[in-house]
Amino acid sequence: MSDEVTLFIDGVPVTVSASSTVCAALLEARAIALRRSVTGEPRGPLCGMGVCFECRVTIDGQPHRRSCQILCREGMDVRTDV
Amino acid sequence: MYETAHACDVLVIGGGPAGLAAASHAARCGRRVIIVDDNPRWGGQIWRRGSGEDESPQATSLFDEVRRAGVKFIGGAHVFNQLQDGSLLAEAADGVHRFSYEKLILATGARERFLPFPGWTLPNVMGAGGLQALVKSGLSIRRRRVVVAGSGPLLLAVAAHLRKRGAEVLLIAEQAPRARVLRFGLRLIEWPEKLLHLMRLQRYLFNVPYLTGCWPVMAHGRRKLERVTLKRGARLWEVACDYLACGFHLVPNAELAQLLGCETVDGAVWVDELQRTSRPEIYCAGEATGVGGVELALIEGQIAGCAAAGREDEARRLFAARQRARRFASALNAAFDLREELRELATEETIVCRCEDVRLGQLREFDSWRAAKLQTRCGMGPCQGRVCGAALEFLFGWRVTSIRPPLFPVQLRNLAYDPSSEAERVERG
Ligand SMILES: Cc1cc2nc3c(=O)[nH]c(=O)nc-3n(C[C@H](O)[C@H](O)[C@H](O)COP(=O)(O)OP(=O)(O)OC[C@H]3O[C@@H](n4cnc5c(N)ncnc54)[C@H](O)[C@@H]3O)c2cc1C
Ligand code: FES
Numbered sequence: 001m002s003d004e005v006t007l008f009i010d011g012v013p014v015t016v017s018a019s020s021t022v023c024a025a026l027l028e029a030r031a032i033a034l035r036r037s038v039t040g041e042p043r044g045p046l047c048g049m050g051v052c053f054e055c056r057v058t059i060d061g062q063p064h065r066r067s068c069q070i071l072c073r074e075g076m077d078v079r080t081d082v
Numbered sequence: 083m084y085e086t087a088h089a090c091d092v093l094v095i096g097g098g099p100a101g102l103a104a105a106s107h108a109a110r111c112g113r114r115v116i117i118v119d120d121n122p123r124w125g126g127q128i129w130r131r132g133s134g135e136d137e138s139p140q141a142t143s144l145f146d147e148v149r150r151a152g153v154k155f156i157g158g159a160h161v162f163n164q165l166q167d168g169s170l171l172a173e174a175a176d177g178v179h180r181f182s183y184e185k186l187i188l189a190t191g192a193r194e195r196f197l198p199f200p201g202w203t204l205p206n207v208m209g210a211g212g213l214q215a216l217v218k219s220g221l222s223i224r225r226r227r228v229v230v231a232g233s234g235p236l237l238l239a240v241a242a243h244l245r246k247r248g249a250e251v252l253l254i255a256e257q258a259p260r261a262r263v264l265r266f267g268l269r270l271i272e273w274p275e276k277l278l279h280l281m282r283l284q285r286y287l288f289n290v291p292y293l294t295g296c297w298p299v300m301a302h303g304r305r306k307l308e309r310v311t312l313k314r315g316a317r318l319w320e321v322a323c324d325y326l327a328c329g330f331h332l333v334p335n336a337e338l339a340q341l342l343g344c345e346t347v348d349g350a351v352w353v354d355e356l357q358r359t360s361r362p363e364i365y366c367a368g369e370a371t372g373v374g375g376v377e378l379a380l381i382e383g384q385i386a387g388c389a390a391a392g393r394e395d396e397a398r399r400l401f402a403a404r405q406r407a408r409r410f411a412s413a414l415n416a417a418f419d420l421r422e423e424l425r426e427l428a429t430e431e432t433i434v435c436r437c438e439d440v441r442l443g444q445l446r447e448f449d450s451w452r453a454a455k456l457q458t459r460c461g462m463g464p465c466q467g468r469v470c471g472a473a474l475e476f477l478f479g480w481r482v483t484s485i486r487p488p489l490f491p492v493q494l495r496n497l498a499y500d501p502s503s504e505a506e507r508v509e510r511g
Contacts, residue, residue: 016220017220019131019219019220020219020220021216021219021220023216023219023221024216024217024219024220024221025220027216027221028220028221028222032205032206032305032306033205033305033306037203037436037439038437038438038439039439041203041433041439042205042305042306043203043205043436044205044206044208044306045208045212045216046196046207046208046209046212046436046469047193047194047196047208047209047211047212047215047469048208048209048211048212048213048214048215048216048219049121049127049193049211049212049215050120050121050160051193051465051468051469052436052465052468052469053437053463053464053465053491054436056464062493064464064491068215068216068219069120069121069122069158070122070158070175071122
């Protein structure tokens with residue numbers, strides 16, 4: 001489980017354990033808010049289990065991916081919306 | 083991108099304790115079994131595996147059984163619709179997967195109930211199980227100050243886990259009154275395995291105040307959580323913290339069952355003694371049939387697995403154990419029933435629907451969720467009411483009446499999935 005991967009969060013390289021989810025990697029990289037709500041409030045993850053969609057980000061060009069349900073992969077391009 | 087088709091005798095949705103137990107039992111009876119789960123790995127909520135997590139021996143042996151029984155696991159795929167009777171569709175990173183089955187076992191588990199209060203939308207205010215899940219999946223919590231709040235035994239499990247990982251758990255605020263919690267505690271003698279579990283947790287909770295009859299009334303902070311105001315009796319006070327881990331017990335994930343036309347009672351999937359739903363080829367096991375803890379989920383899974391494989395005799399042998407676990411479930415749910423005062427937590431300005439930013443004040447004039455939905459878009463965002471639905475049921479008694487596909491938002495090209503035009507790759511379960 002000690003394998004590490006490097007992904008890019010808003011263009012910045014971040015190295016985390018390969019068993020990390022993208023959401024955990026985002027919080028570790030101090031991105032506290034991951035998106036803005038429809039009225040512009042900053043929002044972070046709520047449920048951690050794929051239900052609330054508050055953790056959604058753009059991954060490798062695909063928008064609205066729930067970062068708490070996706071494991072980090074080498075070279076992944078993650079974009080927050082804040 | 084391609085579409086993948088799978089065929090099996092027994093299809094299990096959900097790879098938590100209930101789904102794993104069901105799958106291993108059905109497979110041992112000679113059935114071809116596939117488990118589909120939204121999570122990349124099996125284990126469900128309680129046995130979510132991640133960085134450096136030690137597995138409980140109970141989990142390890144069930145994982146081994148499932149492997150040995152030759153069950154196929156498809157992770158990272160969420161079921162969003164049915165194509166026709168006997169065939170479900172799931173979306174994964176590589177496109178749509180189609181599953182045809184003879185028998186279906188729904189083991190979709192439960193989620194936390196969130197209640198709106200001023201400030202609950204601030205970053206770093208999370209579910210109790212929510213923060214635990216994030217820590218299990220790589221978030222470091224060492225030296226962070228955490229207030230754990232809400233209701234249910236999950237709060238103790240979460241607090242113990244966070245502490246084990248080096249968090250500074252400042253206090254646990256349990257909304258249920260002291261007398262009810264004490265009575266429940268005394269009754270645990272009837273289920274020694276639960277008592278033992280509690281004692282194991284307490285080792286990690288040494289020195290952490292467990293305040294009954296206490297709940298958060300407001301979270302403060304500019305861009306993220308900085309402080310929380312707690313209430314206990316007439317006393318109100320503020321606590322500075324990095325995280326508020328707050329969930330008010332659990333609610334069943336019944337949406338998939340409802341979409342398939344299975345009946346529900348009080349928000350839980352109705353089942354007969356063999357765990358069969360109102361649709362005879364569909365079974366349901368675990369917390370989707372009602373919140374009851376891991377032992378009940380396991381036994382229900384075993385019964386559903388045997389029954390779906392046609393081994394009713396074996397299923398019947400487990401009825402007594404299920405009865406005992408169900409008694410625990412009713413004691414649990416009675417003890418952690420939500421108190422009336424929590425209905426007053428949200429103010430007119432408090433956001434109730436986080437997807438569409440609908441505030442409580444905008445909802446007052448409506449008498450049903452359907453009416454409110456049409457006028458305010460409440461519950462129409464990507465979570466499709468999974469968060470605000472449980473809150474509105476508690477606040478106003480509104481119930482979700484109709485579930486429409488897709489169950490989760492899916493990419494347009496997957497929504498328009500047409501099996502006749504696919505370049506199909508058939509895999510046998
Ligand atoms: C966030 C959370 C944390 C918890 N932590 C603990 C704990 O630490 N200790 C404890 O004793 N109990 C805990 N519980 C209680 C726990 O849920 C039960 O004890 C037990 O895990 C229930 O098992 P289950 O198999 O019924 O459901 P679950 O374990 O919830 O498994 C259900 C599975 O179904 C999957 N699923 C649901 N819908 C779909 C779909 N449409 N498509 C694909 N997959 C789907 C989910 O991803 C999930 O993996 C927790 C509950 C929650 C909600
Ligand atoms: S945090 Fe709720 S879906 Fe990811």
